[in-house]
Amino acid sequence: EAGVAQSPRYKIIEKRQSVAFWCNPISGHATLYWYQQILGQGPKLLIQFQNNGVVDDSQLPKDRFSAERLKGVDSTLKIQPAKLEDSAVYLCASSVTGQETQYFGPGTRLLVL
Amino acid sequence: GESVGLHLPTLSVQEGDNSIINCAYSNSASDYFIWYKQESGKGPQFIIDIRSNMDKRQGQRVTVLLNKTVKHLSLQIAATQPGDSAVYFCAENIDYKLSFGAGTTVTVRA
Numbered sequence: 001e002a003g004v005a006q007s008p009r010y011k012i013i014e015k016r017q018s019v020a021f022w023c024n025p026i027s028g029h030a031t032l033y034w035y036q037q038i039l040g041q042g043p044k045l046l047i048q049f050q051n052n053g054v055v056d057d058s059q060l061p062k063d064r065f066s067a068e069r070l071k072g073v074d075s076t077l078k079i080q081p082a083k084l085e086d087s088a089v090y091l092c093a094s095s096v097t098g099q100e101t102q103y104f105g106p107g108t109r110l111l112v113l
Numbered sequence: 114g115e116s117v118g119l120h121l122p123t124l125s126v127q128e129g130d131n132s133i134i135n136c137a138y139s140n141s142a143s144d145y146f147i148w149y150k151q152e153s154g155k156g157p158q159f160i161i162d163i164r165s166n167m168d169k170r171q172g173q174r175v176t177v178l179l180n181k182t183v184k185h186l187s188l189q190i191a192a193t194q195p196g197d198s199a200v201y202f203c204a205e206n207i208d209y210k211l212s213f214g215a216g217t218t219v220t221v222r223a
Binding site: 004031033040041042043045056091093095101102103104105106107 | 145147154156157158159162202204209210211212213214216
C-alpha cells in the first residue's frame with residue numbers, strides 16, 4: 001500500500017514570496033491533516049479535512065495560510081506571503097474516518113530567507 | 114500550551130540494552146495515545162498505540178505502559194538496535210486530533 005505522498009520535499013524562498021505544498025493521502029483515507037513542525041518541536045496541527053470539508057482550522061494563520069481539498073483526495077497548503085518564522089517542516093497525514101491512527105508523509109522542508 | 118510532554122529531551126543507550134522513554138500528559142480526558150518514531154529527514158512513523166482502558170500493550174520489541182493515576186506513559190524498546198536511533202514522540206488523541214510532546218532523541222551507542 002502506498003503511503004502519504006508529499007511534494008516538493010524541499011523548498012527555499014525569500015520572505016514575502018508565496019509557496020505551495022501538495023499532499024496525496026493514502027487511498028481510501030477520507031481524513032487529511034496538515035501539521036507544522038518547527039525544528040526541535042513536535043508537530044502542530046494546522047488544519048483537518050474530512051473529504052473536501054474543513055473540520056478544524058482553528059490553528060491555521062488565516063491571514064497568510066490557506067488550504068484546500070477540492071475533490072476530497074489530494075490537498076494543497078499555501079503560504080502567501082511567507083515570513084521567516086514559517087521555516088519548518090510541513091507534514092501531511094491521513095486516516096480512515098473513525099480511526100484515530102494517523103499516517104504521515106515525509107514532509108516538505110521549507111526555509112524562508 | 115502543550116498537554117503532552119516528555120521527561121527527557123535526550124537518551125543515550127548502549128546497543129543491546131533496553132530503552133525506556135517517558136511521557137507525561139495532563140488531560141485526564143485523553144483516551145487514546147500513540148507513540149511515533151521520527152528518523153532524520155522523514156515523517157513520524159507509527160510505532161504502537163494504547164487506549165485508556167488498558168495499562169499495557171506489547172508489539173514487536175516495544176511495550177507501552179499507561180499509568181492513568183499519574184498521567185504517565187512510557188515506551189520500552191527491547192534490545193535496542195542502531196536503527197532505533199531517532200526522535201520519539203508521544204501523542205494524545207482527543208476528538209481525532211493529535212497533540213504531540215516535544216520528543217526524546219534516542220542515540221544508540223555501538
